[in-house]
Amino acid sequence: MIELENKYYYKALPLLRQVEINTMFAEVVLNHDISGSVYVDCLDNPRTFYVVHSYGMSLLFGDLGNEAFMDKLYHYVTNQSATRHQVEWLQTDPAGRWSEVMDSMLLTYNGQLEKSGLLPEEIERKSILRNTRVNFSFHRDAYLESKQNFPKHGEPIICVTKEQFLTQTGSVIPSFFWRDEEHFAKEGVGYSLLRDGKIASTSFSSCRTGNQLEIGIETAEAHRGKGYALSVCSALIDHCLEHDLEPVWACRLENQGSYYLAQKLGFRPTVTLPYYRLPLG
Known part of the structure; x- marks a missing residue:
C-alpha cells in the first residue's frame, strides 16, 4: 500500500x-x-x-x-x-x-x-x-403513497443554516461530510426539526455526485422514537424530487432503526455486502 x-x-x-x-x-x-x-x-x-x-x-x-x-x-x-x-x-x-x-x-x-x-x-x-x-433503491410511488400516512408534527422544520452547521453535535452531522459551512451552503442541503428552539433531528446530504444525493440522519437521543427522523428525511426527499435528484440510502443491517426507516420512506433493499469494522488495535 x-x-x-x-x-x-x-x-x-x-x-x-x-x-x-x-x-x-x-x-x-x-x-x-x-x-x-x-x-x-x-x-x-x-x-x-x-x-x-x-x-x-x-x-x-x-x-x-x-x-x-x-x-x-x-x-x-x-x-x-x-x-x-x-x-x-x-x-x-x-x-x-x-x-x-x-x-x-x-x-x-x-x-x-x-x-x-x-x-x-x-x-x-x-x-x-x-x-x-445494505444498499437501497428509491421508489418514488411507494414514497408518495406512504407519505400520505406520515404523522404531522407541530414543531417547525427549517433548512440547515451555516450556524447550525458549525454548532450541531452528534455522530452523523453535516460538518463531518463537507469541507466547511460555505461548501455545504453552496452544494449541500439539510433540514432540521426544532423542539423548544433546539435541533431535535436533522436530515442532510452527506454526499452529492451528479444527480444523486445520499442522505445522512442524526436525531438527538432524547428525541428518538417520536417520528422526527421520518419528518426531516421526508423534507429532504421532497427537495430531491423537486430538483430532479435521486435520493440514496445505505446503512448497516445491524442499524435496524435506519434499515426500517429507509423502507418507510420508499427505499427497498437491493444489495447486501460484508462491512468490516477495523479496530485501532
Whole structure:
C-alpha cells in the first residue's frame, strides 16, 4: 500500500465506475470534495485502490495478486503498526474476491487475539468485526403513497443554516461530510426539526455526485422514537424530487432503526455486502 498524491486521484476513477455498489463516499474523496487518503499497489500504473473518507469509511477495489500490497494491507487493517488513527468501516468490491481476502485476514488476526491471553473485553475491542452493509433503491410511488400516512408534527422544520452547521453535535452531522459551512451552503442541503428552539433531528446530504444525493440522519437521543427522523428525511426527499435528484440510502443491517426507516420512506433493499469494522488495535 503506497499513498497516492491527491493530484493523481483521478487514476482511480475508471475502476471505481465499474464497482456496482454505492461508492459515493469514495467518489467525493477522489473528486477532492472532502479530505481523505488513497493507497495503491504501485504509483506508475495503479490497479488496486484503497480509498478512505475522512469520516472513517473505506473502499477496497481493483486487481488482486500484488503480494507486497497484501502484506501491507494486513498490517493496515489490523493496525499492528499503528498507522491508522481512527476506527474504519471497510467495504470491498463484491465483483472481486476481496471479501474472501478480508475474511481470511479476519480469521487469522482474531484467532491470534483469542490465543493472546487478553481479557474478553479487550479481545472484543481489538477484533475485526464483520457486519453487513445494505444498499437501497428509491421508489418514488411507494414514497408518495406512504407519505400520505406520515404523522404531522407541530414543531417547525427549517433548512440547515451555516450556524447550525458549525454548532450541531452528534455522530452523523453535516460538518463531518463537507469541507466547511460555505461548501455545504453552496452544494449541500439539510433540514432540521426544532423542539423548544433546539435541533431535535436533522436530515442532510452527506454526499452529492451528479444527480444523486445520499442522505445522512442524526436525531438527538432524547428525541428518538417520536417520528422526527421520518419528518426531516421526508423534507429532504421532497427537495430531491423537486430538483430532479435521486435520493440514496445505505446503512448497516445491524442499524435496524435506519434499515426500517429507509423502507418507510420508499427505499427497498437491493444489495447486501460484508462491512468490516477495523479496530485501532
